[in-house]
Amino acid sequence: MIILRNIKKYYKLSNESIEVLKGVSLHLQKGQLICLLGESGCGKSTLLNIIGGLDYADDGEYIFHSINVREFNEKEWACLRREKIGFVFQSFNLIPHLSALENVEMSMTLLGKSKEERKRRAIELLNMVGLGDKLNYLPNQLSGGQKQRVAIARALANDPDIILADEPTGALDSENSARIMEILKKISQQGKVVLVVTHSQELVSYADRIIRMRDGKIIENEDVAHATEVEDVDKSIGNKSKKLDLLTTCKLSFRNIKNKKWRNILTALGASIGIFGLSIIMALGNGVKQKLSSSIDEATAKSSLTVANEQFAVLNENDSARLREIKGVRDIYPYNPFQISMKTKEGAKATSSAESLSPRKYAEIIYGQKYIVKGRFPDDQRDEIVLPERIAKKLFKDSKEAVGKNVSLVVQLMSLKEIYPTVNVHATIVGVVKNNSIPLLDMVGISYGLSQKIMKESIGNSTSALSFTIIPSSIKDIAHLKSEIKKMGYKVQTDEESQNEINEYISLASIALGMLSGISLIVSSIMIGIVLYVSVLERTREIGILKALGAFRSDIRRIFVTEGMLIGIIGGVFGILGSIAVGKAANYVVTTVMKKSNLDLFQFSFIQVVLLVLFSGLLGVLASFVPANKAAKQPAVEALRHE
Template sequence: MAFLELHNIHKSYFLGKEEFPVLNGIDLDFELGEFVSILGESGGGKSTLMNIIGGLDRNFEGEVRADGQLLDHKKEKQLDDYRRGTIGYIYQSYNLISHLNIVDNVLVSLNMTNLNNREKKDRAIELLKQVGLGDQLKKHPNQLSGGQKQRVAIARALASNPRVIIADEPTGALDSKNTAEVLEILEKIAAEGKLVITVTHSQDVANYGTRIVRLADGKIEDDTRLKPAYKTTVEQPNVKPKVLSAGASYKNAFQHLSYNFWRNSLIMLGTAIGLFAVLLFSGIGNGVNAFIQDQINSMINPNSITVMKNPAGKKMSTAKFEQSMSQFANDPSKLLLTDKEVNHLQNLKHVDKVEPGYQLSTYTLSYNSKNANGSGFQTWTKAYASDTVKTGHAPKANQIVLDKAQAATLTSTKKYKQLLGKKVKLTLPWIDKNNHPVQVTAELTVVGFTNGGQTGAITGTNYSTMRHLLSNAKADTQANFVSVNVNNSKNVKSVAKKITSIKDNGKYTFGAITVGDMLDTVNQYVSIASIVLAAIAGISLVVSALMIIVTMYMSVSERTKEIGILRALGERKKDIRRLFTAESVLIGLFSAALALVLAYAASLGLNHVLYSIVKFNMVQITPGNIIFTVVAAIAISFIAALLPARKASRLNPIDALSAD
């Protein structure tokens, strides 16, 4: 019974509108156990016929049946399955994959079978031993002779246990000795129950088989049986075809990447530099945010809310409220709070202390004929953190704490602590109840020093002292801010919201500022700066993506024949696309790994240098930054490979196999 049937096969090529017939009504039947030679001169249609039999050529008229099943040559998936499970190819030019050793060349076919990894490798080695290459397993194709290469091709053709072996001029590039050995192997394959079809122009080769089909001008000229087909009861291995797994594609991609590692390393380095810059700038942004938060939290109690008069009477965001305050710098009377308004805050839920206070814009300190000017004099409240005073203690009646920098101005950097217990003169401007300017002066005892550092000078006295000084100077004694302390940091936002919602005569009475508000505002600016810097660094990622695209297009061009080989073995278009996107993604992953190494090395160096200045690690790379970098590397490399991979998958297998 015929295993393979060809009925009324017609095939033509076209040059413009001119038709050139190649096959003109071919009818042939083949059975298992045959060793059939298709004999004819060049241009007679032999290779075209083999491409149709092998499921590579879809553009023809007629029918092909395999094991009684009609092959629909319009359905690409069916032909992929047919080549994968039924056909094994042996070529005149061997068509081995140069970057793989001979075991891996055989495994390319075995990767599309149901065997496990150990069984695949064992079968590959066993087949190579059967064709006499057991001592050459670690070699690459360029290290083998022509006869040895053809033996590898035979082992690969047999790997998936196909029913049909197609050999296209298998001895055309071999000497007489290797020709005889290859023909013996093919005869043995036929004797084991497979159908072997050989295309040749050599009568001597054709005489070796069981049957000769002469092809001339696209027609069967003669069909001669030399001997009966082999009848065999040889048990076939339990090897079944299946589609290529994603893991096999990634393994093949890694092997090619490793083979061309030094060329690809330049691409990886370029991509890694862009990722490194983005990662480093993100880490600097994190560090600056953390540094500012640490500085503010070290000076200000996070449970505290600074409450001020809302002279506009409108509901507004914290940022807009802070901006509106500058409009009343020349008229501080608009910001004064009545005792009634202060007392209203006492009744709010979760509030455990309400402290009115004074914030004055400018002041002057004098000691032994030396002056120190400052801005932002403020009475002491629980808003300050417990460790704000670095030396001494918080001010009590007729006492004052000075910022370290101002104390050094009044004395010296090394002797500023000598001011402890000494009296300094405080002079500051304020207003009376008629909104006229008043100068307030007093001599206060220094009881402590603060270190505002980058957050600004912190100088102040307590509320009772300040109120007494204002009263003595006939100045207005109404507070211009209130420090509201909340019992739990979790309640700060809700209390602040309640405060800003208080109305009097239809107008909003208060504005509120929390530590979180201040941090949010500062961090927003830092984040914007970090994003801008990262975006500038990201330009290099665009260049890297272009480099990957060019590299992938070059790879497609260099591996055109390999693509044809893989398609002939049964890989789908999807598998070819995945092969190239996998290689590009691996480039992205290695680039990300290199970027992480560079970023951590740079962060260690920068932190070492900067820590001596600010006593803080200014580069802080978070797990989120790392995840973003890896995801960005994968996304960029994957997107960059899409067009080259698509081009590779759409190559005609026949044209790809004929590429040089």
């Protein structure tokens, strides 16, 4: 069944090569309990590790079921261990955060057996070793003898051909030692090879065969009892390369996160800072864009064109004349923005932005039907204005009282190129208009005639303007007009395009702020990487256990990558919840405390929230690659020796 021929093993110490196994030859038969005796350092554990594929011979032949397996690669050895080899260790090597039942199930999970089959087999084996009442106990709730019985049950889970026991009674008292050896004896009588490495002479009485080693050589190989007769069924060596399933991977990762919950919670909180910043910025951008969109009447957004000089210089009569010559122009009139201070007879004051209104005949085209909510649209020939509801309430407490009242105005033309003198005028409030969705965009409307009077006093010409509004003959003419006006060297756009331009600036600002949050994300990713690196060091023995059970490198890597992903997702959820709490609180302050109704500045998108959480998980995955690769590359034999 198992034949070793001239097996040699060397270890390098500094520049010196030390021969640990010196041409060991051995034939292991079914149905025997074999005791491998020898003093510490004689090479017996090294030989056991080579038989189990945890270590590799440097020379010689290793025949397993008529196949020379010495040249097997790491993955082929993992498949062989899954199906054909069971391990029992002196220090038990149970995974601490799994129950007795789950520890036994683990090797079957790696082999790809169904959940029902795993559970049935694990319960059967634990009952066999007398632990049917301890199924859900964690290793730290079991005695040493009980732990070793769980380890034996785990070793038998996939019905292997050979059980390799390295000092299985070394950490037990005499009573438990006897019980463990009796179990191993019964296993050998079922037709399996049971190889027990020990230096205890007391265990010899259980052996069917005794092999003694000294200085890397076998010095005695004696049968002391007849092997149990077993039908020699030569099982083929499979190559079941089924990977650890996602559910088990997540369970192992989540259990470790739970075991170190405070450390991982703090790490997740650190990871949440960047997501919090991005979420708040995106929510604010959503809110501002939505309010800008709602402030423009869809029916009027494309009904007129605004024309300005590329250098933001004042346009004059010559510019107006040139523009009127374009086919498709119905009318053209000046448009000017102002900064305005208002004062009532009672002494109430308010400051606001203002704009020159269109001639009355175009009011519905430019502003829509619902522009005026109280009163009327200003007369072109009179000194009249309209106020947003918000400003009317500020000046008169009740916006209804504003209509018909006279106010003193100090008006200044707003320009990016020059500072213009202020103009003092008086005007009558004849209407109240709906509030803009964004208070900063509330505009006082100045009648067409009054605005021309202000321009004449300000720059000496009533027909000059910072921009012109063009009314097209038909909406179908918009594209043609834009093309012709651009050819003439002017800047031209509709209200809708103005809004889109503002949205672009908001997006750029969001990106700039998001880059600052990106620094936090980089730092948090490094934090996750460090925490996982520490986790790898702490769980080195667990990595060795999983490899001894037949886990592939990819399985080990996936466990730690999944752990990084889970920490990232938890951090993302923390960040999202924090940003929603802050955003909702800010909205409450603005709408309730500051009495700015319907002004939800922070608006969260479900899709954006989900994408941010997934992005946080992706960062966790990226951060985990280095520690996960380190874990995957750990040699099994060295990992099992780790303290």
